[in-house]
Amino acid sequence: MATPTQSTPAATQAPVYNPKSESVTAKRIKSAIFHIVALALVVMVLYPAIWMIASSFKPNSEIGGANNALWSANFSFDNFATAMDGIGGVSTLTFFTNSLILAVGAVVGTVLSASVSAYAFARINFPGRGLFFGMMIATLLLPFHVVIIPQYIVFQQLGLVDTYVPLLIGKFLAADAFFVFLMVQFMRGLPAELDEAARIDGAGHARIFGSIMLPLMKPALISTSIFSFIWSWNDFLGPLLYLNTPEKYPLPLALRLFVDQTQSSDYGAMIAMSVLALLPVLVFFLVFQRYIVEGVSTQGLKG
């Protein structure tokens, strides 16, 4: 009963030109279209992940090939059991631990060394700074594959093959020019008045770096950590070349061992292990992703 009485004034108002109400409906339609398109894109982007998770519960013979169904009637956890069994007497947990050691080592090393180097490039006016900065940028342009063999020879002569040293030493020596560059750019954006004030108060470089720069650089440090964690977690070629003992292998090497084109391939176990291997990265990202947003929003600190 209430509806028709209420609709009458609306109907009488209709002929009156009301740009506001029109734009509200237009906005609603636009927003609906936007959400539909966005949802379609999300489905497209997420499909591989959904496919992977669904396949990890399917028997090997029903994965890929002529099988298009996403879900299988033969749902089981067998793939996970095989994946957790390990390879050649090495337990899967060992591979996880190794990956974790390498990834955490990479994060610690990169954050420590890159931030110190970036401070030098951004704030200390030492002779040859431009030249060294240029050289550092030049290493970005050098493809990794060019230096593989010379690097291998060096580490081999030093007797460091089959240790984690070749995989981590570069991280502790700021060899990842990308991160140094990222931090230099970030530091250049920080007001120089802050360090000047600190210097007047009697702070040296160590104090300025530790008490002024590091806290302000949190967003850059976090994005560096995220990237170096993920890159190290996914690195295949480095561990492949430098590690010889299966007990030292990280996950990416182990993952490949389920798929062998010259014999039989256990896609199910490989996919199950991929799902497991993805979890730490996902958790790492979810935990730190909050800080990225926080970092970006507090970045508007200008003098």
Place this chain on the structure above:
Amino acid sequence: MIDRRKFLTTVALGTASAAFLSACGQSSSSGQTGSADKPVTITYTWWGNDDRAERTRKAIALFETKNPDIKVNGNFSDFAGYWQKRATEAAGGGLPDVMQWDLSYLRDYGQRNQLLDLGTVKINTDGFDKSLLPSGQIKGKTFGIPTSTNAFAVYYDPAKLASLGIAEPDGSWNYKEFNAFLAEVGQKGNGTLFGGTDYTSVWWNFNIWLRQNNIKAFTDEGKLGFSKDDLKKWWNLSADLRGTGAIVGEDKTTQLLPKSPFGSNVTATEVTWDNFMAGYLADSGAKELKLVPVPSDDPDNLGLFLKPSMLMVASAKTKYKDAAARFIDFMVNDPEVGQIFKTSRGVPASKTQRDGTTFEGTDKLVVDYEKSIEKYLKDAPEPPIVGFGTLESTFKRVSSDLNYGKLTIDGAADAWFKEAEDLIKQNA
């Protein structure tokens, strides 16, 4: 400035020390040896999946109990990564002592003196078929000892043929009969089951056909031993089948990757190496697959041969030649090792190992197949030329263009010959 006398002394000293050093090298030609108290450690590396890692671990443990003076450090990776790692190590001078090897890389590493001449160490080859050993030899030097063999065969799924009401083939067929068989499967399969993949798109099939016609694929000088007309004749063999149900289309094959059409239950047959049996069974979930010989227009010459599915090699720079040789000997000859690996490396190449192994189920099928073709076997071809892998993949690519209809048979033959001749010239 260096005067003449000083120069001469330096050269003399240099030559003397070089001679001394090389003498040292020679005196220790059998390498360092160990004892039970102080064992030497050799490294062994292989490619393969988790199953092979487990079996190899057992074999190594057995070797160490039988040879307390040698310890073996094993490590493994997947096939693609394996060769990346070997290339880096070879450049860095640090190849592992003993390695599992693939035929297509033997000439490349052998010619660059990276591999040990196994003829200079003690490895028992009495149990090997004499037609097989040349495949590990280059110019009189033995670089590789085959662990196991595989042979070409036609696979079929008896259950699928039965469901279409088609009789199982007995394997004595010529190309015309084989084509008719594929066409029948395609017709009755009605778009859901195809006869097979285009058998003319695989290099090894072509190679076998050449052998059936007494043509050598490569001359002793490493050139192509067949003519463009031979290749055209070969691609013409299945010309009537392309685009029909007898042959699964190239687009469909690509959709099915990484599995093969046969492993995906889309075709009823496949022509390939007999060691793919386990893989096909796992991929397709089929209860049983059978093997018969390839077709031939000459019933007495099937062109078949045993190919080493993998070889054992040692690094030329190994310090433990004697230990390496003993480990290789153990891996290829010991019956207990055969019992551990069964046919997962292929059918054991050495008779002592083969006879000491009991084969059951699928393993037995493959072994029985190789036994059944014994009388047709001829000498294995020499290790393929450098760059053979590229030739093989080009063959596949050009044939798939042919199947897509992008190339005519004449055009395909021209395209392949041009690429092959360029490649051979480059590597010469």
